[in-house]
Amino acid sequence: MPNGFWVKEIPIEGFNNVSQLSFSSDDKALGIASVDEVSVLSLEPDELIKHGCKWAHDYLKNKPKEESDRTVCDDIK
Structure with a gap:
């Protein structure tokens, strides 16, 4: 330390x-x-959300744990 x-x-x-x-x-x-x-x-929250949604796009569309997770980023542009 x-x-x-x-x-x-x-x-x-x-x-x-x-x-x-x-x-x-x-x-x-x-x-x-x-x-x-x-x-x-x-580090703007909107930009971080956009980046996170872009990064997780394939996972959210193909293997979400909950069906409702598939659309969590649909309104993020």
Whole structure:
């Protein structure tokens, strides 16, 4: 536990060798720097929901645990 903080390494999909993370001053974006690129990811709730629905699309359409889950993202554009 360095400096009294709990530290856990987590993989960030699409990024290799992340060297730095930084939040924007308004906490609405996260900057990620890796060995080969720099990206800015939106932390706006609407954008996170869109991204999550896009990521889960195939699962929701084909293998949801509940039938009602199939349509949970239908209104998200």
